[in-house]
Amino acid sequence: MFGSMQRGVNAYAKVGLETSVISASPHKLIVMLYDGALAAIKSAATHMAAGNIVEKGAAVSKALDIINNGLRASLDKKAGGEIASNLDALYVYMTERLLTASLQNKTALLDEVQTLLTDLRDAWTQIGEKPVQPAAMSHYPVMASA
Template identity: 55%
Template sequence: MNAMRGAAAYGRGASTYAKVGVESGVMSASPHRLIVMLFDGAQAAIRAARIHLEAGNIAEKGTSISKALDIVNNGLAAALDAERGGEVAENLASLYDYIVRLLLSANRHNDVDKLDEAERLLDDIASAWREIEPQTAEG
C-alpha cells in the first residue's frame, strides 16, 4: 500500500514539475517561439488522437481532437493579424479553417486519413514558420 502511495505521489510530483516546465517555457518564449509551441501542441494532440482511435479509445480520441481544435482555433488562427498579414494571413485563416473541418470530420467518422492530412498540413506550415525564425531573431 505504501508503494502505491509513493508511486502516486511521484506521478503527481512529475506532473507538477512538467507543468511548471511548460509554463516557464511559455513565459520566457518569444512570440515566434510561442507559435512554434502551438504547432507542436496541435501535432502532438493529433498524434495522440490517432493512437487512441487505433486503440479503440473513442472518448480519449475525442479529447485529443478537441485539444487540437482548441489550439488551431484559439491559438494559431487567433494569432493571425489580417491588417498586417494581408493576403498571407487570409490564406492561413482559410487553411486553418480547412484543418478544423478535417479534424471535425475525423472525429465524427473516426477517419485516420483526415487526421493524417490535418497533421501534414500543420507540419508544412510549421516547417515554413521555423525557417523564418532566424530572420526574425536577427531583426
C-alpha cells in the same frame, strides 16, 4: 505510491511549460502551438486506433482548441494581408477535417491535417528570428552627440 510520483512529474512538467511560455518570443510561441497541435493529433490517432472514444475526443478537442484559439486567434489580418487570410482559411479547413475525422474515425484525415501542420511548422521554423544586421540600419540617420 506511483500515483504521487506521477503527480509530481506532471507538476514539474507544467512548471517547465509555463516557464517556457513566459520566456518565449512570439515566434517561439507559434512553434509551440504547432507542436502542441501536432502532439494532440498524434494522440488522437493513437486513441482512435485503440478504440478509446473518450480519449480520442479529448485529443481532437485539444487540437481544435490550439488551432482555433491559438493559431487562428494570433493572425493579424490587417498586417498579414492575403497570407493571413489564406492561413485563416486553411485553419478553418483543418478544423473541418478534424471534426470529420473524429466523427467518422478516419485516421487518414488526421494524417492530412498533421501533414499540413507539419509543413506550416517547418516553414515557420525556417523563417526563424533573424536579428537586424547593423548594415541594414545604415539608411537611418545617426544622431549627433552634443
